[in-house]
Amino acid sequence: MHYHSKKKKIRGWKRHKRKIDRWKRHAMTFPFDELHAHKRTYVKLTIHPFYISFEGKLPAWFVREVFDAVLDVYHSWHEQLQLLHEPYDLMVWLFDPDFMKSQVVVSYRDCLHFYDQTFEQREQQRAFPTDKFVNDPMKVNDMNWQLCIHTTDWTKEIFDGWLEDDLITRQELDRYKRNVYETMVLSNGDLLYLIDSGNVWIGKHTQEG
Structure with missing residues (x-):
């Protein structure tokens, strides 16, 4: 018997949109205790059911809503990390097409360069596709983007x-x-x-x- 992916039909998109807001409110508070303990931390898109079992195509508007929330978390973390008054490495990882793997990660002190070799850059770089992922372009105006390879092994x-x-x-x-x-x-x-x-x-x- 061959394996076939089960693509679930998702209903109640307004309800799922409210889940984005709940995820963002929870994620905006920076986990300083975890950062101090491990010298790095991250937040993933734990929005049920998309981060576990969903294998269908997400609506374009939903992707933009989620990524706008990711950017809000990123900018909030950036402001809070300024209170450290020391170097840190804060970044967004946006996966495409595996969008729900996207996350915000940060490292500092002994782990400052922990994520430097996580991904290999693509030889051919191109402009970040703002229209595809972002509702409010102002949120990415002060950001640089590098295109890398999502590797599975x-x-x-x-x-x-x-x-x-x-x-x-x-x-x-x-x-x-x-x-x-x-x-x-x-x-x-x-x-x-x-x-x-x-x-x-x-x-x-x-x-x-």
Whole structure:
């Protein structure tokens, strides 16, 4: 039996829009205790059911509403972090097409450069698609954006297991492998495939910290 994604039909968009406001109100308060303890922290888009089980296409207006809330959180965190009077690295990660993976992350002190190598920049950079993601362009006027690769990685052992258990077809496996941009050999001899799964836009203030 082959695996097929179940795309759920979502109803009650007004109710889901209210969830955005609740998420934003909760996220606006900066978690200083966590930052001091771990020297880094983040906030994800924990808006049910989209961040767990939803695999359909989100309406464009909903994406812009959510990302406007993300930007509000980012700017609020930026203002609160000024109280530290020391360097920090605050950024937005916007995933496309896996939009609900987007988050706001920050690091400082011993972990100031913790996220420097998280994503690899795309060779061909382009302008940030403001019209696609933002209702209020003023919210991104003071931000720089870099286009990076959203990488997922799977081993040959995992792929072979999927085929053996009929979780994917040979055609689906070939489609995965067409998006492989780097292959590595692990210490146990297994192959690790790094797959280009889309874009990540990394945004931060033009003058940070």
